[in-house]
Ligand SMILES: Nc1ncnc2c1ncn2[C@@H]1O[C@H](COP(=O)(O)OP(=O)(O)O)[C@@H](O)[C@H]1O
């Protein structure tokens with residue numbers, strides 16, 4: 017007699033209160049220990065290989081020496097100044113990229129016309145390898161921080177843009193319809209419905225943007241011989257001759273920097289996105 | 298006074314896919330009208346046309362005399378899919394308050410309305426919870442509270458209790474009757490459940506399928522204040538639910 021309940025009921029099942037999909041503190045500790053064990057093993061293998069002296073130890077110093085040098089660099093103001101210079105350029109570039117990519121992504125994700133109109137430009141710009149425009153940028157902007165910021169922004173803009181577009185397109189139509197039913201104006205819907213809903217993907221884009229931005233920022237420092245930055249420091253150390261330990265240590269610390277930026281973004285995501293996987297998006 | 302008038306309403310989703318055909322009915326001010334019909338007969342489509350969320354193909358809808366083109370003022374909707382209709386990044390209080398910001402009410406008044414409507418649905422003190430921390434029945438009560446806080450003149454409800462368990466459902470039905478009497482707004486209540494449609498309604502419209510159109514209309518002769526057990530054993534209730542069931546059976 018009664019028609020069956022419509023299928024939409026499936027998603028509307030009560031969610032288990034308070035259940036989080038995130039890993040527990042114990043799970044996180046286990047993951048950390050596993051990671052540390054892996055790194056330790058790798059370091060040990062490196063150490064053993066280097067001690068065999070198959071390669072000139074002045075070119076391939078043992079891990080212990082590199083670690084010692086890394087610790088020294090960590091408190092060496094001459095190195096920290098360069099880290100700061102790189103960090104400023106990368107964060108500045110990614111911030112610039114976000115300021116362009118997020119609004120543009122909302123626009124493209126919301127309006128078919130914007131997507132149609134902008135896709136050709138975006139596709140052709142995106143296919144330009146970031147590194148390839150460095151000489152051009154140097155010509156126009158010189159070798160200072162503005163060149164670095166620009167090149168970082170150029171490569172960081174894409175992951176931010178595409179993730180924002182996907183995030184915006186993934187907004188639950190029921191959520192949008194609810195906002196419309198309450199006559200919420202477009203701009204407020206963007207701020208309060210579209211952006212929060214897209215936030216997890218925007219933050220994924222940010223994570224990727226920081227990683228690419230750091231890589232390309234350092235590459236630019238090495239490639240054009242800027243006057244500062246971790247890349248500049250590495251370049252100078254390699255030219256100075258037989259400072260392989262310093263070069264390896266600086267490269268390792270650049271890796272640690274990338275790891276930290278990633279970790280901070282993940283922590284930020286966990287703080288901001290408390291509803292992860294619990295509703296529309 | 299007529300609160301809501303649907304005249305010769307037809308709606309197709311593209312060529313040769315009619316969802317509604319030539320529907321006409323009206324809802325008087327302060328009345329609770331149930332629309333009952335099988336799944337897929339176009340109930341949701343009808344509700345969206347009334348809310349101005351989708352345009353009619355032919356015919357018109359008038360809310361308080363004004364022809365509906367966009368979403369009319371003073372109208373609120375409780376969607377079937379409460380789990381997706383509540384915003385998971387907003388706490389319960391923020392969900393209820395969100396539509397009030399568009400009404401440009403001062404903060405103090407917004408707060409007061411949030412308090413009152415959460416209390417009206419028995420969720421006082423739950424402001425700081427997130428919707429996904431609540432049971433399905435509680436989530437639907439938040440959605441109702443959100444609509445109540447908006448103080449709509451016309452409230453549209455689309456199978457709001459279709460996916461909660463039977464016991465919760467009875468409670469929510471009584472809640473609907475109670476807020477209807479207390480706030481006095483006009484309610485259009487859509488359901489596929491015959492018992493529910495009769496139990497809640499002042500008047501009732503039965504829809505047939507493919508494409509959806511009006512099959513029958515009847516006035517429900519039950520006391521204003523109702524009780525799940527007492528009302529449902531009244532001879533008038535039993536008779537009228539059989540009439541509705543017969544209509545739906547004949548049509549299929
Ligand atoms: N957006 C849509 N596009 C195309 N067809 C639709 C759409 N929405 C509903 N329909 C069709 O219209 C008919 C009525 O659907 P609906 O209004 O959801 O019925 P009900 O709410 O009574 O279950 C169904 O056949 C459905 O497949």
Ligand SMILES: [Mg+2]
Nearest residue numbers: 022340341456
């Ligand atoms: Mg429906």
